[in-house]
Amino acid sequence: MRATSRRPEEVIIVGGGIIGCSIAWQLSCRGRSVRILERQEPGGLATHAAAGILGPFNETDRPGPFLDLMRRSLHLYPDFVARLIEETGLSPDFEPSGILSVALSGEERGGLLERYAWQSALDPSIVFCEPDQARLFEPALTGPFDSAIYYPDEGHVFAPRLIKALLGALTRRRVPLEQGVAVTRIAPSGHGTLLVYDQEGECREAEKVILAAGALLSDIEIPGTRIAVFPVNGQILAVRSPGSFYRRVVFYPPHGYFVPKLDGTVVIGATEESIGPRTRVTPAGLMEFLSPLAGLAPELLDLPLHHTWSGLRPKSSDGFPIMGPHPECPGLFLAGGHYRNGILLAPVTGEIMADWIDGGAPDASTPFLPARFLKSDRG
Numbered sequence: 214m215r216a217t218s219r220r221p222e223e224v225i226i227v228g229g230g231i232i233g234c235s236i237a238w239q240l241s242c243r244g245r246s247v248r249i250l251e252r253q254e255p256g257g258l259a260t261h262a263a264a265g266i267l268g269p270f271n272e273t274d275r276p277g278p279f280l281d282l283m284r285r286s287l288h289l290y291p292d293f294v295a296r297l298i299e300e301t302g303l304s305p306d307f308e309p310s311g312i313l314s315v316a317l318s319g320e321e322r323g324g325l326l327e328r329y330a331w332q333s334a335l336d337p338s339i340v341f342c343e344p345d346q347a348r349l350f351e352p353a354l355t356g357p358f359d360s361a362i363y364y365p366d367e368g369h370v371f372a373p374r375l376i377k378a379l380l381g382a383l384t385r386r387r388v389p390l391e392q393g394v395a396v397t398r399i400a401p402s403g404h405g406t407l408l409v410y411d412q413e414g415e416c417r418e419a420e421k422v423i424l425a426a427g428a429l430l431s432d433i434e435i436p437g438t439r440i441a442v443f444p445v446n447g448q449i450l451a452v453r454s455p456g457s458f459y460r461r462v463v464f465y466p467p468h469g470y471f472v473p474k475l476d477g478t479v480v481i482g483a484t485e486e487s488i489g490p491r492t493r494v495t496p497a498g499l500m501e502f503l504s505p506l507a508g509l510a511p512e513l514l515d516l517p518l519h520h521t522w523s524g525l526r527p528k529s530s531d532g533f534p535i536m537g538p539h540p541e542c543p544g545l546f547l548a549g550g551h552y553r554n555g556i557l558l559a560p561v562t563g564e565i566m567a568d569w570i571d572g573g574a575p576d577a578s579t580p581f582l583p584a585r586f587l588k589s590d591r592g
């Protein structure tokens with residue numbers, strides 16, 4: 214293995230997806246020197262595949278720290294996007310257009326009412342709707358359904374444009390991003406820094422290393438217990454819509470969602486398949502979330518198919534994000550397992566990880582520390 218001849222970096226981030234880039238941007242804003250190592254295309258595993266929904270209340274069935282984290286990140290979004298536009302002139306098409314969550318049948322009404330009870334106590338702007346009222350928010354729901362909840366503060370962003378804006382901001386800030394560098398191993402140097410080895414055996418040295426390698430995070434050998442992150446394949450597609458008939462994100466759980474984008478496409482998704490580190494698109498997969506639309510919004514199924522694709526969500530073993538220091542390796546930090554919500558959680562993750570690098574121990578990260586897995590492994 215070739216040894217490094219460079220001076221140690223202050224911070225190396227492994228992985229240039231939305232999470233790695235958001236952390237790098239936040240660190241750079243705080244005057245830190247940071248370098249990103251990326252094996253292929255930045256965000257190529259998950260970020261480019263995402264529907265870009267920013268919908269905390271649809272992503273958990275209870276109040277608690279996870280909901281608080283998602284809501285905090287949603288509140289950071291307007292400023293996050295405004296600063297990126299200011300720095301780059303690139304818009305990530307952030308649309309706080311509101312989200313509808315629909316109960317298709319009478320049996321689902323009870324569950325929706327239960328959700329409404331605890332959610333509206335936290336956010337009184339949330340509205341429970343009978344179908345006629347829901348159709349005022351989204352006229353495309355021409356078919357029968359039982360009821361809906363409307364979340365006025367939620368919305369969506371165009372994930373590929375968001376990472377493009379972040380990458381643009383990083384370039385302007387002269388944050389180096391090395392592509393084609395697949396990190397294989399982290400090791401202690403013996404004098405307080407960490408060595409970062411890549412697939413060619415080349416070695417870089419850093420004071421601090423953040424692993425933000427998405428669904429492949431646990432492939433990297435580290436000093437200390439490896440913390441599991443699993444890939445979950447998501448199939449998804451887009452149709453092209455004439456004009457702006459579709460207005461709002463609609464969830465029809467548990468089957469799927471659709472998201473009208475500002476570019477005239479409507480994104481419809483998505484499957485969740487644990488099939489290992491590979492992606493696939495299958496007719497059966499697409500039917501899972503398309504079939505219920507034949508009743509709910511049949512016109513959507515007549516629109517020209519624009520594109521189908523899939524990506525790998527990074528899921529931790531308890532389904533929650535992992536953010537903070539590795540308890541067995543000084544200088545090593547993890548930022549992963551963002552699963553269905555990495556786009557939503559990008560701003561808050563950037564802030565929390567930058568606080569860790571600055572020497573803080575942010576309260577909001579306590580429930581999401583890597584240490585929770587080590588404790589449970591030891592009973």
Ligand SMILES: Cc1cc2nc3c(=O)[nH]c(=O)nc-3n(C[C@H](O)[C@H](O)[C@H](O)COP(=O)(O)OP(=O)(O)OC[C@H]3O[C@@H](n4cnc5c(N)ncnc54)[C@H](O)[C@@H]3O)c2cc1C
Nearest residue numbers: 228230232252256258260264265266396427447555556557
């Ligand atoms: C179909 C689908 C729909 C989704 N919809 C939404 C949504 O609506 N809203 C939402 O918030 N989230 C959504 N998500 C989830 C979101 O996309 C992810 O949570 C998020 O992109 C994770 O970001 P990341 O940076 O951790 O991972 P990634 O985007 O996968 O980035 C990780 C990067 O690390 C690189 N890498 C991996 N291993 C190495 C290595 N050894 N060395 C160097 N580099 C490495 C990879 O090449 C990659 O670029 C969706 C995901 C999918 C698949």
